[in-house]
Amino acid sequence: MTVHLRTLPTSLKNRVRQSRPAFGLDVPVERKGRFAVSAKEDRTVNNRVFDSKKEATRYAELKNMERAGLIECLELQPSWDVFINGQKLCRYSADFSFLDKKTGRPVVEDTKSSGTAKDAAYRLRKRAAELAHGITVREVLR
Numbered sequence: 001m002t003v004h005l006r007t008l009p010t011s012l013k014n015r016v017r018q019s020r021p022a023f024g025l026d027v028p029v030e031r032k033g034r035f036a037v038s039a040k041e042d043r044t045v046n047n048r049v050f051d052s053k054k055e056a057t058r059y060a061e062l063k064n065m066e067r068a069g070l071i072e073c074l075e076l077q078p079s080w081d082v083f084i085n086g087q088k089l090c091r092y093s094a095d096f097s098f099l100d101k102k103t104g105r106p107v108v109e110d111t112k113s114s115g116t117a118k119d120a121a122y123r124l125r126k127r128a129a130e131l132a133h134g135i136t137v138r139e140v141l142r
Contacts, residue, residue: 057142072098076095079093080133092125
């Protein structure tokens, strides 16, 4: 029978972690994140590794649009600090920003899955940045 560490109470987890070297188990425990992540090769475009395949695909689309002259000034991972009453509340980082040549307006984009777009912490940071800096974030859902 296999018992996974994550199913144990915290007090037992700590004892198991402390006793690992005693049993010759000095191999680090593999930790998995909250979300499944694609292979690094699948998330790489132009020698840049992106957080997701969706983001990498959108970057390739935007680069093609830039080459075609539809957009300019493509920027990766732009970020804005959000201050309230002189104190830093958070930092919002989008995936892309660029200038749309057709409208002449700056565009801020964030590529999200449907699950991440519903995340309360993400929505709060996004809304705070929009209000504090007068930007509009376009979510690209795929």
